[in-house]
Amino acid sequence: MNLLKLAASIPSLDAKAVQKAQERQAQLTKPAGSLGRLEEITVQVAGITGKAVPSLGKKRVILCAGDHGVAAEGVSAFPSAVTPMMVLNFLKGGAAINALARQAGAEVQVVDVGVAADLPGSKNLFSAKIARGTRNFKVEPAMSGAEFQKAVELGFQLAQQAKKDKVVWVVLGEMGIGNTTSAAALMAALLPCAVEDVTGFGTGIDRTQWANKCRVIQEALQRHKLKPESPLEALRKVGGLEIATLAGVVLGCAKNRIPVVVDGFITSSAFLAAYRLNPKVKDFAFFSHRSEEPGHTKFYEMLGVQPLLEMKMRLGEGTGGALALNILEAAVRAHAEMATFESAKVPTKIEKKPKGSKTSVTS
Amino acid sequence: MNLLKLAASIPSLDAKAVQKAQERQAQLTKPAGSLGRLEEITVQVAGITGKAVPSLGKKRVILCAGDHGVAAEGVSAFPSAVTPMMVLNFLKGGAAINALARQAGAEVQVVDVGVAADLPGSKNLFSAKIARGTRNFKVEPAMSGAEFQKAVELGFQLAQQAKKDKVVWVVLGEMGIGNTTSAAALMAALLPCAVEDVTGFGTGIDRTQWANKCRVIQEALQRHKLKPESPLEALRKVGGLEIATLAGVVLGCAKNRIPVVVDGFITSSAFLAAYRLNPKVKDFAFFSHRSEEPGHTKFYEMLGVQPLLEMKMRLGEGTGGALALNILEAAVRAHAEMATFESAKVPTKIEKKPKGSKTSVTS
Numbered sequence: 001m002n003l004l005k006l007a008a009s010i011p012s013l014d015a016k017a018v019q020k021a022q023e024r025q026a027q028l029t030k031p032a033g034s035l036g037r038l039e040e041i042t043v044q045v046a047g048i049t050g051k052a053v054p055s056l057g058k059k060r061v062i063l064c065a066g067d068h069g070v071a072a073e074g075v076s077a078f079p080s081a082v083t084p085m086m087v088l089n090f091l092k093g094g095a096a097i098n099a100l101a102r103q104a105g106a107e108v109q110v111v112d113v114g115v116a117a118d119l120p121g122s123k124n125l126f127s128a129k130i131a132r133g134t135r136n137f138k139v140e141p142a143m144s145g146a147e148f149q150k151a152v153e154l155g156f157q158l159a160q161q162a163k164k165d166k167v168v169w170v171v172l173g174e175m176g177i178g179n180t181t182s183a184a185a186l187m188a189a190l191l192p193c194a195v196e197d198v199t200g201f202g203t204g205i206d207r208t209q210w211a212n213k214c215r216v217i218q219e220a221l222q223r224h225k226l227k228p229e230s231p232l233e234a235l236r237k238v239g240g241l242e243i244a245t246l247a248g249v250v251l252g253c254a255k256n257r258i259p260v261v262v263d264g265f266i267t268s269s270a271f272l273a274a275y276r277l278n279p280k281v282k283d284f285a286f287f288s289h290r291s292e293e294p295g296h297t298k299f300y301e302m303l304g305v306q307p308l309l310e311m312k313m314r315l316g317e318g319t320g321g322a323l324a325l326n327i328l329e330a331a332v333r334a335h336a337e338m339a340t341f342e343s344a345k346v347p348t349k350i351e352k353k354p355k356g357s358k359t360s361v362t363s
Numbered sequence: 364m365n366l367l368k369l370a371a372s373i374p375s376l377d378a379k380a381v382q383k384a385q386e387r388q389a390q391l392t393k394p395a396g397s398l399g400r401l402e403e404i405t406v407q408v409a410g411i412t413g414k415a416v417p418s419l420g421k422k423r424v425i426l427c428a429g430d431h432g433v434a435a436e437g438v439s440a441f442p443s444a445v446t447p448m449m450v451l452n453f454l455k456g457g458a459a460i461n462a463l464a465r466q467a468g469a470e471v472q473v474v475d476v477g478v479a480a481d482l483p484g485s486k487n488l489f490s491a492k493i494a495r496g497t498r499n500f501k502v503e504p505a506m507s508g509a510e511f512q513k514a515v516e517l518g519f520q521l522a523q524q525a526k527k528d529k530v531v532w533v534v535l536g537e538m539g540i541g542n543t544t545s546a547a548a549l550m551a552a553l554l555p556c557a558v559e560d561v562t563g564f565g566t567g568i569d570r571t572q573w574a575n576k577c578r579v580i581q582e583a584l585q586r587h588k589l590k591p592e593s594p595l596e597a598l599r600k601v602g603g604l605e606i607a608t609l610a611g612v613v614l615g616c617a618k619n620r621i622p623v624v625v626d627g628f629i630t631s632s633a634f635l636a637a638y639r640l641n642p643k644v645k646d647f648a649f650f651s652h653r654s655e656e657p658g659h660t661k662f663y664e665m666l667g668v669q670p671l672l673e674m675k676m677r678l679g680e681g682t683g684g685a686l687a688l689n690i691l692e693a694a695v696r697a698h699a700e701m702a703t704f705e706s707a708k709v710p711t712k713i714e715k716k717p718k719g720s721k722t723s724v725t726s
Contacts, residue, residue, distance in 0.1 A: 339457025
């Protein structure tokens with residue numbers, strides 16, 4: 001699969017569906033524009049799906065897990081052993097993403113792209129391990145060309161599968177100790193911006209560890225000489241297996257006209273790589289929340305986006321995406337299920353009545 | 364019922380349940396604090412309900428409808444005839460609040476407190492009409508003392524009923540052409556602040572109508588001589604029947620330890636009256652969204668609150684409250700359903716391992 005060709009083949013929004021959705025919004029029993037961002041969401045979903053009245057349906061969190069060689073540099077508060085244990089937690093339904101996905105009525109597809117441990121077989125686990133973690137990008141490229149290609153193609157296949165399964169919303173999720181370091185390196189290279197502006201405290205490192213994390217990223221950027229014009233190069237050299245897969249999911253969802261919900265800092269770095277290949281992916285994406293990771297605000301500034309939620313979250317897994325899914329689906333539901341002024345016989349204009357006249361209505 | 368005594372009897376949060384909820388949050392499988400505002404929500408709900416792990420359960424939008432004598436002054440873009448027609452729309456399930464309540468899994472209790480029209484009997488309608496709308500508060504008090512007392516007591520009874528029905532979340536909703544004028548008058552009197560700062564464009568009036576709306580409110584404030592220290596007086600003289608009832612719902616929910624979700628500008632004016640009686644009601648309330656009505660921001664500034672959502676909505680009915688309910692319930696669900704580090708056997712600290720050792724995990 002030629003990734004540049006794939007990226008170039010992203011369609012445009014369906015202008016006719018957009019217009020029809022706008023017309024319907026104007027007829028629903030509410031003052032014009034009074035549902036604010038819910039109206040904008042609906043109109044965008046109409047443009048994505050090509051349906052003036054988009055359907056409610058299956059929702060899926062695609063949660064990709066992978067380990068990071070750079071974790072050996074002491075950039076995370078947690079050991080890499082947490083990655084497989086959290087994957088088991090996902091499979092048993094005990095993690096935050098499981099609870100929040102249940103709340104949103106979404107299924108969680110757990111994908112092992114690159115966990116550095118043997119995982120037990122489970123009907124809930126999509127096993128697609130490409131490598132036992134990435135290489136330490138401080139000293140060498142995170143992935144080989146073949147590994148990288150496989151990871152992005154896997155993401156595209158996951159999106160194709162979602163289409164086949166009649167999934168109407170895809171949420172991006174991730175797990176991988178060390179992956180805020182990878183995401184920060186990608187943000188610094190592709191926004192582009194200063195390392196210090198996109199490097200945060202991840203799962204809870206201290207000031208000294210933060211300075212070390214910045215140094216590690218800085219050295220990697222110098223070694224690999226990355227440029228915003230070469231997003232695939234950056235994604236391969238300092239990205240993660242799960243991040244490369246998620247970039248493939250973004251491209252695949254756009255190609256298949258499935259609305260895709262971007263979660264926090266990590267999934268945003270995957271989105272950014274896809275966006276640098278073709279900015280049209282933005283039309284197919286919804287941005288769920290502003291993470292506490294400082295680099296997330298830099299990302300939104302560049303993109304000119306106001307995320308849906310500001311909940312001071314910094315957990316990843318797709319948790320912000322699952323939370324925002326409730327809002328996104330609510331928008332589509334209101335659009336689909338509300339009565340029109342005509343069907344509900346609600347007057348739309350001031351009509352003068354004789355003073356003191358009594359009104360009587362029947363159903 | 365002595366309303367001042369009722370207001371004085373609001374309990375405090377349960378400090379023990381708050382502490383236990385905080386302890387549980389620290390044990391859940393996530394970096395400490397990483398669920399941000401979701402954690403704060405849960406801890407507050409624990410304090411309200413007295414349960415360290417609050418239950419999921421029945422959710423109810425209490426949607427009170429009433430007409431406003433002041434609508435005769437041309438303060439609204441829609442005629443009063445819209446109030447009963449929208450009530451019929453609620454009963455048939457075709458309004459925005461119906462769709463959004465379905466999304467949140469909440470029931471909608473439609474209460475006729477003061478609609479100025481005869482409504483058909485319906486099993487979905489709680490008929491408690493106190494008057495056919497309020498009087499025009501530009502020239503006389505909106506309610507008599509007896510009407511006002513009845514309205515607040517009705518709200519208290521609705522909260523008692525919710526308790527009896529094992530409702531775990533109450534959302535405040537309203538409908539009443541002219542009620543942004545009433546709410547703006549209450550805000551100006553009780554925040555207090557300048558009329559122009561809390562008067563907005565409601566359902567869509569123009570600049571000239573807005574100037575007239577400000578004048579009407581200004582005249583009413585001069586006539587009735589309202590003060591923040593006398594919230595009941597203000598609520599009776601420039602409030603609405605539905606607003607007085609909602610103030611009673613706020614007091615009743617606090618008294619019965621039920622978390623109450625405040626919606627937009629109108630329900631916030633009802634909350635404000637209750638808050639001026641006893642600021643402790645704030646502990647029992649959640650603030651769902653920032654309405655496009657400019658006065659809503661003044662209200663939040665006074666209260667020192669950051670609402671959960673900013674969706675540029677200005678519809679009322681409880682729509683913002685129903686939308687936020689998804690987030691509020693998600694917080695409680697994550698708290699109740701997540702595994703702990705101990706139960707999931709997830710390591711919490713960096714443990715040094717010999718370099719290159721392979722990890723293997725079993726479920």
